[in-house]
Amino acid sequence: MKSNLISGILKQFQYYKQLGEKTFSQLSEKDLFWQYNENSNSIAIIVNHLYGNMLSRWTDFLTTDGEKDWRNRDDEFEDIIKTKQQLLEKWEKGWNCLFDALQLIKTDEDLQQIIYIRNEGHTVIEAINRQLAHYPYHIGQIVFIGKMLKDTEWNSLSIPKNKSSDYNQIKFSTEKKTQHFTDEFLK
Numbered sequence: 787m788k789s790n791l792i793s794g795i796l797k798q799f800q801y802y803k804q805l806g807e808k809t810f811s812q813l814s815e816k817d818l819f820w821q822y823n824e825n826s827n828s829i830a831i832i833v834n835h836l837y838g839n840m841l842s843r844w845t846d847f848l849t850t851d852g853e854k855d856w857r858n859r860d861d862e863f864e865d866i867i868k869t870k871q872q873l874l875e876k877w878e879k880g881w882n883c884l885f886d887a888l889q890l891i892k893t894d895e896d897l898q899q900i901i902y903i904r905n906e907g908h909t910v911i912e913a914i915n916r917q918l919a920h921y922p923y924h925i926g927q928i929v930f931i932g933k934m935l936k937d938t939e940w941n942s943l944s945i946p947k948n949k950s951s952d953y954n955q956i957k958f959s960t961e962k963k964t965q966h967f968t969d970e971f972l973k
Contacts, residue, residue, distance in 0.1 A: 789894045794966050795914055796888055801968040802925045803881050806833075808943050809932040810877075815870040817935045829931055830867040832924050833877050838862040840880035843903065843917060844887035852903035852913065884917075 810818070813829070821828045827835075842857040867873050891897065897911040908916065933940045945953045 791894055792891055797966045797968045797972060798918060799884060800972055802922050805943055806925050806928050809929050812936055812941060813932055818870055818873055820935060827863065829928050830873050831863055831865065832928055833873050834867050835862040836921060836924055837876040837880040840884050844883045847887050847901055848890060
């Protein structure tokens, strides 16, 4: 049986995956390839990097180094993805690799196992936390690009601007309860 900690980790990754997907759904195919300038990344390039990182980090993650010898990180920042379909396929494949790997963790004790990323030892929980910081960093970039492109047509993914009081009123009008913060978003 999965612990609450592992269940919470899965929910957080699912939440960030969903934020990316809600951004994609608001954008045209052309928007996914827009770059502010030649030194910035498009959403497609960011997705390609996430895909490469996820496959490298989570493939056989309990038994092999998280920086695979087949990974070419520099190529992840090239304009490789050409269609929305390719973007979505890589997005799903990367996330599925992560979620499949996390299914291997059965107990809180499993989180203390030592694994390696570039020959640096991490407990499994440290490696997970590393990625729970890394992936939302890039998903935040995806969301920000989406907000810039959609401007006034952007549909907020969280509490809309100038709606905090309304949101808090709803929250404080209900009974206290214990739940993961993502539960209301992952329905």
